Amino acid sequence: MLLSDTPRGLNWLGNFDVAERESAALLLDSIELVGQDALQIGLSGLIESLADSLPNPIALVPVRELAPGQRYFQHGRDAPARLLLPQSFPGSEAIVAAMLNGVRRAAGVKQPFVEAPSLKNMRGARCRTILLVDDFSGSGGRIKTFYRGFKAHPTLRSWLSYQRIEYHVACYAATPLAFRNLQRTFGEEHVHVHTMCPTIGTRKWDEDQIQRIKRLCTTYASTAIQTSPLGYGDTGGLLAFSHSAPNNLPVILWQMFRAGHPGWAPFFLDKGIPDDVRALFSLTDRDRQRASAVRQLQQPRLSLIDWSQLRSQDTQDMMLVLAAIARRPRDRHLVAQLTGLSLPAVRRAADLCTTFKLIDRSFHLTDRGRAELQHAKKITLPGDDFLLNGSDEPYYPRQLRAGR
Incomplete structure (x- = not known):
């Protein structure tokens, strides 16, 4: 089922003038939905494939939010990692961390991974690769900020300067912008992505469609939200997870209200996913x-x-x-x-x-x-009454058929 066919989608389309609803439906139906199963299978599969090609042992580190200038590790030889930012709840890093724990356990006897990415464990295992893992990157900024805070500890700076470790990034999805930015920071061969996030700029729409959708996003975005109408970083991302709607989606998809225009019917609930939409995030859909x-x-x-x-x-x-x-x-x-x-x-x-x-x-x-x-x-x-030559024969590419 297309998102525009759902009750919530139809309510959301009602925010727009009738002449603009075709463009709004195209935007809504272009969003890729990633469920929990798809995220786990895709990200776990990516990491397991990297275990065969990256230098072992590998420390799996879930990326999380760090304040500008904040270090991941406190001072000291075996310093612990800092806790969450004040007034902060665990976000996608908690989901990623649980997946990474499952990947480590599933590795079995031939364990290519460090037990946990503490300084003591990495030193004891003689860690060779630090793999920074995230579910999504819209601009690359969060991963780069985390990287600066993580490698700031003197021990890690020493290991890197003596080329004892190398850093890699693994993401379930990244926009083309984030992919390029991360490659510039880590190197082309050090950034690994399961799938590319579609954006308004990468959809193969004609120029008139693109301009109509961008105009729609600009006209209906709430002026009370200090974010570009096309989403954070002016990205125009078109991907959502069952646990979160990233803020690089166009604002009209996740804003809760439109300043000066009462009666706005939201689709996503800020970064949250409504219960009546959650069923669409199915791996088998x-x-x-x-x-x-x-x-x-x-x-x-x-x-x-x-x-x-x-x-x-x-x-x-x-x-x-x-x-x-x-x-x-x-x-x-x-x-x-x-x-x-x-x-x-x-x-x-x-x-x-x-x-x-x-x-x-x-x-x-x-x-x-x-x-x-x-x-x-x-x-x-x-039952289709189109002027096409139908066939009852199950299709299989000719080159895969047995010879006659």
């Missing part, structure tokens, strides 16, 4: 995710496909990737943003497409790939 991706790809005929006839998840992902590559993206990061697929899923689908010569090494559709995409569009839902 692939129909909604696919419908959103098809809309972003501007492939209306793909919305008519009976996806149940695509025999495997790999085949479905391949079709989405082929449709995205038809838009001539620059790289796999942009394909991930267009399709809503994770980077590992995009890599697997792209590798399969290359193997079966549906795309070439330059990331362009081959004649065979164009033919497969056109063939898939003919597998329509039963």
